[in-house]
Amino acid sequence: MRVIIAHDPANVAQTCAELISEQLQLKPCSVLGLATGSTPIALYKQLVSRYQAGNMSFLGVKSFNLDEYVGLSGTHPQSYRYFMQQHLFDHVDIRAKQTEVPLGQVEPSKECIRYEKAIVQAGGIDLQILGLGANGHIGFNEPSSSLVSKTRVKTLTPATMAANARFFDKNEYQPELALTMGIGTIMRARQVVLLATGTHKAKAVQAMIEGPVSAQDPASILQFHERATVVLDADSAGLLKQYEYYQWVEEVRKRTNLNEFVLGQSAS
Numbered sequence: 001m002r003v004i005i006a007h008d009p010a011n012v013a014q015t016c017a018e019l020i021s022e023q024l025q026l027k028p029c030s031v032l033g034l035a036t037g038s039t040p041i042a043l044y045k046q047l048v049s050r051y052q053a054g055n056m057s058f059l060g061v062k063s064f065n066l067d068e069y070v071g072l073s074g075t076h077p078q079s080y081r082y083f084m085q086q087h088l089f090d091h092v093d094i095r096a097k098q099t100e101v102p103l104g105q106v107e108p109s110k111e112c113i114r115y116e117k118a119i120v121q122a123g124g125i126d127l128q129i130l131g132l133g134a135n136g137h138i139g140f141n142e143p144s145s146s147l148v149s150k151t152r153v154k155t156l157t158p159a160t161m162a163a164n165a166r167f168f169d170k171n172e173y174q175p176e177l178a179l180t181m182g183i184g185t186i187m188r189a190r191q192v193v194l195l196a197t198g199t200h201k202a203k204a205v206q207a208m209i210e211g212p213v214s215a216q217d218p219a220s221i222l223q224f225h226e227r228a229t230v231v232l233d234a235d236s237a238g239l240l241k242q243y244e245y246y247q248w249v250e251e252v253r254k255r256t257n258l259n260e261f262v263l264g265q266s267a268s
């Protein structure tokens, strides 16, 4: 696992935007896996400004979002489709038909099969962006999710419901179920970039990177990914036991100018 500790959330967004930009330079028609939540908002802002400045194009890109609430239509302000339109899709040149977010209002079991197939038909995901739940979830793969799971319906934990309640009005219906790419689906992406910021993520970050791999901590499976990069701010990295070492690895990487094929993606 490559661990990049950026100074603050703005640097986290910038670093992730750079990784996406490198991916699109190598392969303009990449398949991107995208995430929602408050953490990637700054990243999407970065991508929009790079597009507006003429430094980035999404014309050839196909995208698959991680998850969607069961029962919400794409026009519902709390749906993840709406979020993506608002924060990214409406502001860049990505083709509408090339953007996939699981459909919250279609019969869930059929939609899960369709989604999984669509990813395979697109040739698989080249680069998957991930956020991190405070309980270690990725997508909506809550603790106890199968580590080889495919796209399916998950019941949200009360903790996740509470964490996301801030997006819903007080008396508004908040779904308890979500469609989510599985952990196996995420692991099949050729590259994974997870971003986390803030002290409230520090415990989950430490468990993901330095704890045992366990279904109780879904994000820890990334220790088994061949090409996983975790981009953190100093606050979310605050509990890492090997904090200095991860920084040292990045310093050496810059100084020696070795590319990843020589150095490998691993910090160890």
Ligand code: GLP
Binding pocket: 035, 036, 037, 038, 039, 040, 066, 067, 130, 131, 132, 133, 134, 137, 138, 139, 140, 160, 164
């Ligand atoms: C939701 C999403 C996740 C996201 C998580 C953390 O539960 N399903 O994909 O990673 O929130 O969100 P935030 O970035 O707001 O902390």
